[in-house]
Amino acid sequence: MNDQLTTIIEQYDPSLELDYASTIPSSWYINKDFYDHELKTVFSQSWQLAARADQLSEPGKYVTTDIAGEPVVIVRGNDGKLRGFFNVCRHHAAAVMTEPEGKAAQLRCPYHGWTYSLEGELKGTPDFSGVCDFDRASNGLVSLDIAEWENWIFVKLVQGLAVSLQDFLGEDLISQASGLQLKDLHWFERRHYHFDCNWKVFVDNYLDGGYHVPYLHKGLDSVLDYGRYMIENGEHHCLQWSPIVSEGVEEQTGAVRKGDRALYYWIYPNFMINWYDGVMDTNLVVPRDVDQTEVIFDFYFPDVVSDEARARNRASVAVGQRIQDEDVAICRSVQRGLNSRAYRVGRLSVRREAGEHLFHRLLYRDVSSLAADKRG
Ligand code: FES
Ligand SMILES: [Fe+2]
Secondary structure, eight states: OHHHHHHHHOOOTTOOTTTTOOOOTHHHHHHHHHHHHHTHHHHHHHOOEEEEEGGGOOOEEEEEEETTTTTEEEOOOOOOOOOEEOOOOOOOOOOOOSSSEEEEESOOTTTTTOEEOTOOOEEEEOOOOTTTTGGGGOOOOOOOEEEEEETTTEEETTSSOOHHHHHHHHHHHHHHTTTTTTTSSSEEEEEEEESSOOHHHHHHHHHHTTTTTTHHOOOHHBBBBBGEEEEOOSSSEEEEEEEEESSSSSSHHHHHOOOEEEEEEEEETTTTEEEEEEEEEEEEEEEETTEEEEEEEEESSSSSSSSHHHHHHHHHHHHHHHOOOHHHHHHHHHHHHHHHHTTTOOOOTTTOOOHHHHHHHOOOOOOOHHHHHHTT
């Protein structure tokens, strides 16, 4: 770690309680070295969402993605087991699988045709006889830690540094999620949103305890009971929840946001599960550059087949789209302000912003970790 990076990291004091705490400093949102350091620490050491379980329902099905800039492939083997690999050919490093998802009998590199089994072993190496001291058995695809929870598959790039996914999520979150019967919900649609801000601006905005809702999201505000908005921090997650009201509701939003409460789960560092009575969407916040963020939304519903339900689902997705559009401009505005010489840190609302405080302290733990230091 260079001196400037150390200085930037130490600008934050994680020991202050919420009523004395400030946000992380603006440099954490605008400094390119800090951003690169986050990819090597926060995003490489944590469990990262890599695929939905429904994409990998049978042997041969695979999904490719990239995590912290690393190409990754998840595949279900002929033995029914899920495996994760770096999607990097052992010959000359090309990506072996190039489609976002699909089904294959074997994994074939498009460059010189090397093939790997679904279990990652190197099988075919055309025109490679006469090559000495080449151990085929140790030239399979390099594997990744992988774990499954509810409707999702997670991977971790750096092995052996962090706890299991179960321990990371914790018993409390696991039992809360299992009570929601998420497996009865089916994936309906994926949308990609682009934000001109650092990834943490989006997460902060999500974790502000509904603080911005009455000002920025009038439609959503009409269905949530702002005064009774609750914030519950776990070790690595934050649940924000609000009772849903049925009177004085804005029509479009009220039609698709029913039930008695809305649950918003954030799981460190970059995954969110938003649940309304029998409807769910998830947000995966993907850093693309120090001031560029992609957020991948997946929408789930109990019925994704009947025409009537599909029309209702589309209306629900449209409401989600409107809320995101409202957030795009404010995130851009915040990123510009973070670059201003007039701003360095801000204070946190004790009533509203406990989730952000947790987020910032967990970040500090990861970016200041010695393990990260050793790997440079
Ligand atoms: S790089 Fe994959 S076969 Fe050459
Ligand atoms: Fe918002």
